[in-house]
Structures are given as C-alpha cells and as structure tokens.
Amino acid sequence: MIAPFWSYWNTTKSGVISYRQVTSGGDLQQATSDINQYFPQLNFTATWVFIVTWDSVAFNNMDTETSFQVVLISDGNQSFVLMNYGRISSVIYSMQAGFVTADSMIYFSMMEYSSYTDLTFSSNVNVKGRWVFQTNINYEKGPFLPFGTNNGDTQQYIPKNFYPFGPNNGDTVNPAVDDGSSSVILLNETFQFFGSNHNQLYVNNNGFLTFDQPVSSPYSSMFQSGYDIIAPSWSNWNTTKSGIISYRQVTSGGDLQQATSDINQYFPQLNFTATWVFIATWDNVAFYNMDTVRTDTSFQVVLISDGNHSFVLMNYGRISSVISYLQAGFVTADSMIYFNILQYSSYTDLTFSSNVNVKGRWVFQTNINYEKVTSGSVLEQATSDILQYFPELNFTATWVFIVTWNVMEYYPTMGNNTMFQVVLVSDGHLSFIMMNYGNLAPKTQSVQVGYDTFNSTNYFNMPESFQSNITSLSFTSNVNVTGRWVFRTDSCPNNCLFQENFYPFGPNNGDTVNPAVDDGSSSVILLNETFQFFGSDHNQLYVNNNGFLTFDQPVSNSYPSMFQSGYDIIAPLWSNWNTTKSGVISYRQATSGGDLQQATSDINQYFPQLNFTATWVFIATWDSVAYGNMDTP
Template identity: 75%
Template sequence: MIDFLFYSSHVSENFYPFGPNNGDTVNPAVDDGSSSVILLNETFQFFGSDHNQLYVNNNGFLTFDQAVSSSYPSMFRSGYDIIAPLWSNWNNAKSGVISYRQVTSGGDLQQATSDINQYFPQLNFTATWVFIATWDNVAFYNMDTDTSFQVVLISDGNQSFVLMNFGRISSVISYLEAGFVTADSMIYFNMLEYSSYTDLTFSSNVNEKGRWVFQTNINYVKGPFLPFGTNNGDTQQYLPSYYYRYYYYYYTYYSVTGTLGFPFFGGKYYQLYIYPKGYLTFPWSVYATPVQFPIYSRNNYIAPFWMLADYIQSAVVSYRQVTSGSVLEQATSDILKYFPELNFTATWVFIVTWNWMEYYPTMGNNTIFQVVLVSDGHLSFIMMNYGNLAPKTQSVQVGYDTFNSTNYFSMPESFQSNITTLSFTSNVNVTGRWVFRTDSCPNNCLLQENFYPFGPNNGDTVNPAADDESSSVILLNETFQFFGSVHNQLYVNNYGFLTFDQPVSSSYSSMFGSGYDTIAPLWSYWNTTKSGVISYRQVTSGSDLQQATSDINQYFPQLNFTATWVFIATWDSVAYGNMDTETSFQVVLISNGNFSFVLLNYGRISSVISNMQAGFVTADSMIYFSILDQISYTDLTFSSNIND
C-alpha cells in the first residue's frame, strides 16, 4: 500500500481570514499597480517613524509615503520604509487576487492579541488595530503559477508588530526579496539570508511553520553614538556578502574638505580611505585581512573593529563630514569632559558608522560600531563607539597604528575571543566608548632620526618665510665638486632644491632642461608662509664633520675618507601649497677637498603633494638621477640606496 500526501490548500492554516467575503478591498488587477492611499485608523510605529497611511503595492510589498510600482525588488537604498512579505514580479492581471482591510474590533483583534502574547509573553498585549494584506494565488510574470502570502500589521497604539504568513510558493520565481527595511537602510531584516524562498512555507522565527514575526516599535541602536544614517545627512552604502567575498580591497575614498586637515601623530592628512571591514587608513592599505598592531608599515590605521572579510555576510556603512551645528557642540563638550585641561573647540568632525553588520557564526545578531575623528585643526582625537557586538570566532584588530609604528595602540582584547566586551568597557568612563588624542608626536613620529642637527638652535641661518623665495648667495668655505664643475657658492631655494649659479623661484619642478646644476631633495610647491622653517649652515669643524666622516666611511669603506667641510639645508615641517600639511627633508653636502658627496634625508612626507622631483641633474642634463623613477614619493621616508 502506498500513501500519498497531498498539499490540501494554497494557503497556510496560519493565514488570517481574507478576501472580499471577509470585507477586503481588492486591488486593481493591473500589472505593477498599487492601491490608492489607505488612511490608517491608528498610527503604526516602524523603527522610529510614525505612519498614518500606507500603500499595498501589487508586486508584494507595503510602502508608507508613496506607491511604488517597481517589479524589480530593491529594498535597500530605496529611500522608503518598506515591509516586503515577498517582493517580486507578481501579475494579478494574469491571475490571482490582492486584497486588504483594517479592523479595530472583532475576531481579527482577538486572534492578533492571542498571537502576540504567544510570541511575546512578557508584554501583556491587547491589539486595538490590525491591517491585513493578502496576495492570493497570484501569478509570477506571465506564467501560469500560483503563489500566496500575507502580511499582518498589529498595534495597541504603543507597540507594533509585523506578521508574515506564507502559503504555497511557486518554484519559478526570480529576483525577489522578503523582509523589511527603514528608509535609511539602517534597520533591516532580509529573510532570504536565512531561508530559501521556496522554504518560506515551512520556515519560521517563532516556531510556527510558514510564519515570521517582528516587533517594529523598538529602536535597535544602542550605544554612545553620534547621530548617523541618511536621515542625518550620511552618505550610505549597503554592502551584501559578495562585496566581502570578491572585493577584498574594496574601499571608499574620501577627500577631507577645507585646508585644516586631520593631525595624526606628526602628520596632517587630507584624504582617507574607509573599508567595509571596519577600519580607516591614510593612505590606501594593501592588507586584505586584519594584521595585529604594530604593523611597521607605510600606512596609518584607525581600526574600531577590523575583521576578516570572509566571515562578513553584509553591512551598512555610512559616513559624513561636519563643520557646523550641534554635532560640533557635542564633540566639543565630549572632548572637554575627557581632557578638561585643554582649551578646545571642535571645528571638524568626521563620523563613520558600521551598522547591521552580520557575520558568521552569529547571523541575525546586529553588530554596530562607530569611529569619530574630531579636530580644531591643531588638536585631534579619535572616538571609538560600540553598541551590540555579536559573538565571533575570527580575529579582530582594534586600535590605531602609525607610519612605521612609531606610535600605536592595540586593544588588549584584539585577536582574542572576548573582544565583544568593548560594548561594556571604556577608557573615559562612558560605557562603550574609547577616546585617544592623536595630534601629539612622541617617539620620533617625525621620522627624523637620520637627520643631521638643524635649526636656529644649532647655528642655522633661516631662509625668508616668503613664497617663491630663496636664500641670498652663500659663499662656500670650500669648493664643492659636482660632476666636473667646481662651485664656490650656492643658493637654498624654498621650493626644495639647491642651485649654484643663481636662485630659482619656480614652484613647478623642472630639473631637466633648466640649464642649471641642481640638487633637489624634494622640489615642489613648499610654502613657509603657511608653516615650517627652511634653514642651513656650513661647518668646517666639530661633530658634524665627525658624523659626516663616519657616514661616508660606512657607505664607501674603500675610501678612507675624512670630511673637512659640510653644508646642511633642512626643510622642517613645511606646508604644501596653502594646505596645513607638514613635510620634512634634508640635503647634506660633504667634501674633503677632493671627494664630494650628497646625502638626502627624508622624514615624514605629506601624502597630498603633486608636481615634484627628487634627485640631481647637471646643467646640460647629461648626468642625472631621478629618485622618483624608482619609487613613489611617499616611500622616500622608508627607502634608501645605502640600506640605512
């Protein structure tokens, strides 16, 4: 004997009564149609928004502000609050009925009250309003298919819920979404991340086959966050799993507006990169996976929660820059609370928020964190704010790291299983918030350990702080040989180079074809009227000669060299153009009367320079060396031709 199990109905036993016989209004049988506006008898709360009207859209979803006819599901970044039991290309002009009603008394309220108290027994809930919309036996596109589902909105005036009931689902649907999302995409639930659409009939989040239930009057965002999301002016990106699977190096580039820049341990930065994996850099990073600080790299990192991309399923990343208004007032108040000894007023704030980040193995648990950069152009701070952090098994790096790791901080829990305790800890006595000052420059963060002593305190003459300026002629105490030419004088040009025959004021780097013997440690548009000092000196005795002798014998051990003359010119923390950047470099000429050498020393180099040259060239351009043919200018700090 063989028993056959037949599916007895196209709808689930969980469906609320529906159809014209139960008082429903029927939607027009029009492809891509919608109901007219439906004025609600009670306000429906949806994650912070109160709605008094809605539309039933034929393609399987509800909207509140206006009807939407799109048959291509696009909950995220739509700009609307959306409840989508099953958004796809339904065609009730082909077959099926779409109907709805709202009730404030009777059996539907009793059923809704019973259902909510079953799923949320702690609430002692009594429904006062119910809205029911049903898609009954609707066709997909122009096919002879039947699909049935229903959405039920329930409220008591203070608390609100969404029930989604699923009957028979056709197996030939394509392009569909199921769940809900807020207009700014900050709060959402995508059911199809947890269940195949053909399994909706049998799956549930309340242990009742074919039914999914959500409470919508609550705010899931908890933590010490500054306002974020599109409602607060953020630029926002929803990043599904394929970004994390296939775009390991994906980032968002952001150019900081204005000329103040963000001070960060000796440098000032005008560009930053936002990574969906939970960190920022300036400049761009080459790491696809989290690396434990210190990295000793050529980048700066700010990592509120740097994760491995392979584990991340999705996230919403939003960011904005603020230069006026209440956010600056809040940032000022916060910093003065944590650093009361400072005279600080925030003039710039940059906020990046990672919200609704989901990762394995704890899918469905929203992770949210935020990093806030705060500055007045001189002092700077980073705040890391944490809300819910879902349990995780993979490594996470939290903290910051600088060029060559001269300054870094790694949260003790980094790369440990208890990293999620950040939501409950603090270094400023505000639960879930960590704050760090980042403008100071300890531990040689200017990267000038190879520099010869410089500056007025070391006997230097200071060049005029003027645009397009040069030193007066400097008569040399000893001749300096330069590839067949013997020079008795030179000029220190503010734009980052030496000439011998006359000063040159051009800010446009043009070593080749200039007609001059030129030594250019870094020729570009330096502006000491903005900031920085250019100074020089020549010496014929003392410790500078000893250092020069030692250096040359180290690099050329076959020479048995003793320096008798040294000339040192230093560009210390000079600005580029009108920007508040800082770049430092130095050129040292060394001679013993027979042999001559040039040393070029580089400290921190700003990352926003353009039109530059580094190296040397003879007047006839027959002998030259261009360092930037070999490396990027930002690598000058870390590169060498003598392994030093």
C-alpha cells in the first residue's frame, strides 16, 4: 500500500481525483531530473511515470479543501515514490501517510516525523512539501535471523552521511558491556571546546563523549552534570543485546580529506585543512533490554581540528522509534554554553534533519571562547564604557563576562559571515548588558534581538526583532556608538527605568497637570522661546492627552493619524490614553537650573560637534497612564 494521505475524502462535496501514466514527454524529463537530484549516484533515466492527484478534496461532509499527489517513477530496474503536499486542511480527525508491504515487514509512517498539518512544509529531501522513497529494495520474508557484524556478517550498510567505521576501517571496539565506557583515549592533537583544551577523551557506551573521566549513566542528564559533554544520542544503549561501538583517530589519509571538504563546504570563509579527526560510531546498537521489537539505532560523532579551529559533526542513520528518553547536543561543564538538538528536531526525525542542509547531519564549531574577567584592562574598558553612558553612577567594574560569535553562518545559507558579541558588566551592585554588532549578513528567516525576563515583566525588543533584515544592527545604537546597544539590568526602587532616562517630572518638580479627562488637551501653552520645527517657528503648543504635541490647535483624536493630518505633530506615543482610569499628564518649561544642565550634557553627548548650551527646555510626561478603559498603567 502507498498512502500519500489516507483519510475520509469526499469528492461529492468538492474536489477532483485524477491520474495518468506516461512513457514519454516532459513528465519523464522532470522525473529524471528529480531522481538524479535526490540520488545523484544513480545516473537515472525515467522510462515510466504514474501520477495521481487529489485536488482540493473535502474531508467527510465538511467544506475543507486539501491537495496532495503521489508520483511513481521507474526506469525498469529502479523504482521510486514521490509524495507531494499542497494546502492541508487543519480540520482532519484521522489519517495515515506513508507506505507498507503486504506482510507489514517494511513500512514508513510519516506521522512519526511530521504532524499532518506540517506536511506542506516538511520533507526528507529538503524540498518543501515533498517526501521521496526508493522502493526497489528487496528483503527476505520470515522472522529475523541473527544479523550484523556481531553475527559474522561481512556486508555492512553505511549511511552516506557517515564516515567509514568499524574494525575493517581500523577502529578500536568498545567492550560489549551494559553502561560501559572506553579506556582513556589520548588525543594526538588538542581539541578546543568552548575555552577548554582537551588532550584525552572517553567514548561512553550510552551515546556520548566526556573528557575528564568516563561516565556510565544511562539516564541522560547533560545539564548540571559538571562535565564537558558531546552527546550525539545519549540514552540507554545496550551492546550486550546487539550492535558495536567503535572509534579511531587519524592524522592522515582519506578521513582528513573528507573532513577538509566537509568543513570548507559548511564554513567556506575559513580555508580549512583538517590535521586530525576522531570518529566514534554506535552501529545498530539496541535500546535497553527490549527483545520483542528491533530497536537498532546508528549514529556517529566526528571531531575535527586543524590545530586552531575545532568542529563537531553528528551523523544520524536509522533511529528506532522505540526509545523512551534521549538527549542530543553538547554542553560545557558549567552549563554556560550548550545546544539541545531536540529543541529543533524530534529524535525520530534526526535521520532527516540538519543545520547544514545535509540530511542527518548537524555541525558545530567549538573553538569559540568565552571568558570571565575579574581584573586587568578589560575591566578598565568596561568601567570607562559604563561611565560614558551613565556618567551619574560613579561606577567601577569588578567583573566582566564576554561571549563572542565570530564568523558564524546562518543555516541553511552558507557563506554569510556574521560577528556579534554580548558583554555582561557588574560592580557587585549594578549590572549592565552590552550587545556589540560587527558584520551581519542578510538572512531570510526572522530573528529576535533584545532581552527578556522569565516572567516577561521586563523585556526589550530591538527594532530589528521579528524581521529578516538585521544588517542595520551594525549601524544603530542607543548610546551613540555605532553597533552597540547598552542596557542596565539590576533591580532598583521607584522604577529604575524612569530614574535613569526621564527628566524629573510631576507636580513635585513644578509641573502643570493636564485635566484628567478622556481625549482632552492642555490649554494653550505660550513658549518662552521660539521652537524651530523643520522650517516652521512655533511660539505656542498643546499637550494632548492621547500622547502627542501640536502647535496650532489642540487635537483630541484617540486614533493616531500623524500623516496627512495637516498639523505639525510630535508624537512620543499617540494612542487612546485615558487618565480618568489612571495616571497623570504634566508639563513644564524651564530657562534655568538643573534641567538646562542635563539637556546641555545630553545634547553634547549625542551631537559632540555642536558645542551646545541649552537656554530653554520643555518637558511633557505621561506617567502611568491607562489605555482605553483598561486598568493598564
């Protein structure tokens, strides 16, 4: 059975189901091109194609349209199935997708790898909405006989994303014991792992590497373990049931050539030449003590270095769906740097997922340093920076933490070098974040930039958040230093944010208060000095309760429409503010005193070429105002 989408479709409601077979023409050309793209080693030429399409079919008796297609392709010797998915209705109560042989010995259920609503976007060949399978693969009927190299087999299936492995390739084999580990393996080159340099490691039978000591735990707990860990697939693997775990390190030969080629493909800017490779492979290992079902799982980890740059490749073959727990990724001993692959891919989908556009492969650069600094010139620089941005604080940095992402690349597009950095600064009482941006390559996926607390009560989204073009971060700033954003993050009483960036405000500071009326405005305010606004000279203004200033007349409109309004408008935050619910709107103008000193200092900081001295300041503040009729100060 071949089931692109088996469910309760009803073409009496809507839709058409149609089919054709062809032995010449454009369909064969397209099929030939497709199969050679997905199976480039075959030199395939299609001689027959059968196409069935379910176009805009309805589910049951509902007005729901869904479109999908199955394509059978053959050259007389080799056969393939393509399943293509268009729009999928979200209102479907039961369905299956995949294929199965009559005796259920060979099958594939796509629902183990993708939800049905996600079929439009998922794939096993990196073509959105397409799944492809080769079906001219023979098998013998009957119960399983003993298999694999443990049982004397000489033929070994090697997934094409794996490096060669096993005793025939010079590997050392781990003892077939439950929860075991290799003896210490002394490395021929130093391996850099996020600031730590390692000269030895252990291959632990349960699917992970450690550096300082062997770890036998079958219960995956990467975080807070206290170890540097690289875990392609940490679970309860048991080679006393089936499978082999083997490893080798090399400093010459074909493995280095392959590693060099791979890293240059994923990081083309590096001009990389591998000088050392370590390969550990878990081949057809069994999960725990299960006997009633086959749980053979294969995966591999490859460490690569040229003496300066270090990389980890994690390769995935067949992953059993009968696994109760698993972790995949890496973590530093202090848990400061980590990556959890299962945040991006289900474990059953590891065979098909990737961060480098190679099915079943995840790649990470690990020679990225982070540092904690408690003395020296870095603290002096941090002190100088913070005093520049917050001159009123009398600050001296005692601790700095720096993380730099240097020449990184976006998945899935390669060759797009990007560099950025975050710096945490503290004196034990006050804390700051600096975000520094160097070259940022254009990308197609949206990003988030800023910070957030666990309960989202304090957060900041930079303007580039949720957008795909982030290159402007290299040139923008909130402290007038190109490519730098700085935030104070320590808690402080009486609303620290207002104390820092607001001028003094409120009746206690001599402000006049606007009437607490919905959609109101101040009376006319005659200015003590003329204010120039892009060619217009103004001697009066109005403070409108809904969050904006006008000059010629008050405006009560609660629906912001700055453009084509016919007014000169300054709108710090025009919306439907309602001080009858909460809040105070107040204003003042000053021609002497501390306000002028602060204004002079601020303008000279942001426009240092002007040699500016303020003689007049007007301040309007909307303090804790509510929106509409909501209790939202």
